[in-house]
Amino acid sequence: MIVHKIQNFMNAGLLVSPWLAGVGKRSRFDDDIFEYLDGQAQSIIDMQWTEQMQTMAFGENLPIPDRIPRTALYEIAASTAVWIAHEETGTPEVTFEFADQALQRMRSYYQTHGLPALVEVYVIATRYENYQAIAYYRDMPERQFILGHLHRPWVDYSLQDELVIGVLTGNMSIRMDGERRVVSLTNQGHANLIEITAALEQSGYLDQRVRILHVSRFNSAIVLEETVHKMAPDWIPQRAAFVNWSGIEPGMRVLEIGCGDGLLTIDGGLADRIGPMGSLIAVDPSMGMLSRARLKLQESTRKWVQFMKAGAEALPFESGSFDAVVGAAFLHLTDIPKALKEVRRVTRDGGIVSAFNILPIEMDAPFFADWMAPLIDLAKQNGRKEPKNFFISAISIEQEFAKAGIRVEKTEMLASRFLYWWPRENVNVAVRGLGWAQEELATIPWAAREELIDLLEEHGEDVCRRYSQENRVLRFPMQMIRGVID
Template sequence: MPDITDELPRLAPIMQNLLKENVLVGPTLTNVAVMEITQEYQNLINQEAQKLVHTYWTTELFSHPFIQPYFQKVVATNAMIDAITSTAAFYAHLRLGQEGLDESMIFVASKLLETSMQRYTPKNIFWLAFIVNAYDDYQAIQYYQPMLATDFVSGSFHRPWSIYRLEEEFKLILDYGAAEWVTHTSDMSIRLTQRGEKHLYKFRQFLEATGFLEKRAQLNRFAGFGQMQDYDDVMNTLTNTQELRSLVLTNAKLKPGMHVLELGCGTGALTLEGGLVNQVGSHGLVTAIDPSVGMLNRSLQKLKSYPESSVKFVQATAEELPFENNTFDAAIGCLFLHFTNIQVTLKEIHRVCKPGAWFTTVYGLQFPQTEPFMTEWLTPIYENNETLRNSTTDQLPSEDTVREIIDTLDETYDQVQIYPVEMIGNTFHIDKTIEFWFRAAHIFEPFMRNLPWKAQQDLIENLTNRGYQIQNKYGKEGMIQHHPGQFLQARVIKV
């Protein structure tokens, strides 16, 4: 019998297009408060999902060899519930800066999904939604196996955001041969079959290659930063933050009257308090971008104290700059590059800058395992990372990454300077440090994505407790982290 994994190459470009169009066919933005949806809106989401299934789920889907007859409509409805919820959350939180969902965003999400079904066929949209949910399901079974049937069905271990139970998915996984009962235990438990292991491997490859897992991590990072009300306080625990901003600003070769692009402006610390607006003067302009509406709202509040400043705040990502070619005289940013797709970001900066423009920034590198207190604190990650055979623990670049990318770009930079800098951080404030690492920056996301939801929460709790033990052992002075970073400056060259 044909296997659904045979369809993955054909489905890949469709998934990539959906991600570009911000139609999210699987659970996303699950780590932020925006997902705490009222019962009224849960009912509305369910109604919209049922409408989509009623209109587009046909008997042809049941009879298709890749879709088993027992694929109940309730499974399709559940998949559409997740897709509507995630897409609505994206537009509400990351486009409008709302704290929660409202009726209009739910209708917008439902309409976008319907449009996608008409463009790419309903079958393909349903399949992609099934694949994402199956990936989360199989990952949980593999991690906990043998996994109690009651734990799976409740969703509390791997999909606690779901507003439905997983009975039908449980039946499907067993009937499809992806999991089997464990007979040698007294509890009702399941484990993956060889087929299930193969599917999990293929689904993970597919979701990584199409960019879905990275998109999910990126959106959770944007939302996490936006919800950090104490972001400035947390950043101030980096005791040399001001020094790093000054390093960037002093070397940026800015002149009065320039139009300067600032990337990753956050709450405007470099833009306003750091003095960037003063460098360009009243005849210049700073266009400051950040992907988080929450951050930009705080920047706009600060701007009220700088009435004479020439600043324009824009919601955008560094990978998709909404500006014409050759717009800016210079580009600048502090501690943002390591949170982006560096290759795409450097291409975009090159595109929007004028010939001869300078790009100047500092950014963080991968976590070192050289400081005893930090190695001891993060032991659960480093040890489990070897167990999971994942080569990357954190999502930060290595010391050679940026140089290698610049050397291989078609877009030309010259007079490239890269040299080491140090970010000195006081990690003594355990809760703030953990919040920044795991709830906002998602620094260890390449490792964390290999864990189901509950395992992630358990690990964060473990690391919090270990942090307080480390605090008692090393004291405040012993918990100063010397984190490696790099200064980068390069000039845009265009033929």
């Protein structure tokens, strides 16, 4: 039941604390918007929240402070407003318009599914953050838990009530460790964390959180174009080669998915390949990336190119609209089955589907294994040989093409160099920006994640002193794949 509630919550476009997924540690509200959202949350609770709803959400025997239902509504509305701002403008700056849109999404959800369901999803999501953090630190100082600095730094209220509820339900315990009071999970708490994690995984909530991370990173321009080009000198020439290999011909109607800042569209020559007798629509879910791509377009005379905001899983085009669909380094950031189903739908019979894909990184390069040792250690603690990440194998991609009804015509493998010559810039781009191993980092609390990334930067400086530049080049395996719609 809870899995369906979470899925309905996500389908309604609602979020809990997108700050955790990379938007930032604090919202960008002015005081008037904060007071507006907080007042709206309080008004809804005052007018609609009943004792029966309290029992439905929390059970019969648990005393629940009045703050929690109101806080649930405020934090959901605020989180959703920040994400709407990201979707609409590429920044986390919230306006009253975005606040109203968030409130409307929330009202639509609880009018259909009920206020208790809304509060219950909030409780599950925040309980996951709390229990995950306690499990990671094992014994968390009580004061640190109450302040939330280690795991929920975006909140501006005490977590004392949540600690009390955790103890009353038997999921948490408090004991003395020397002169400190520390919070631990009980055996029941560990079992509850496993159940919550399973529900969040099954519903797609945790995957969605990582996808939000990637979009918000790109929106925030952490991946700076000149820095990426410096570190990955093969990216533009390989994309230009991919355009020639892809089967795209002048005059075609083409859709590019995951266009980013126009690296394939403009720099890689896709627009010029199609030419003025054809048309190119390039889409991306990141408004920040699209803004930078449009700047490139303004500097040219390519009137046949149009940039639009859209995700691969829900393309706003009629079936059979395009002669070809193409994209570079985008599949791994999508729900691949949904994305390819949409790609198949919008491509005409006989049309072409071509993709340029980043494959899983081989971690046997001595310098790289040394540099990423802190992440590798984390993976081992989580029962994995190496860090979990979003890349998928060439065979898996071919299988997904076939499942979607796209007949694979040909594939080609190549390697792309990534120069690990600048310790802090490399980590900032690869981990914070491009989001490599974010799936692994998502298994630990916010503060621990930030500390580990800082450690990678520091450790990288030591690695760069011990390995020569020529021995600090990582070769990413890449795949070009071309299919046809029969």
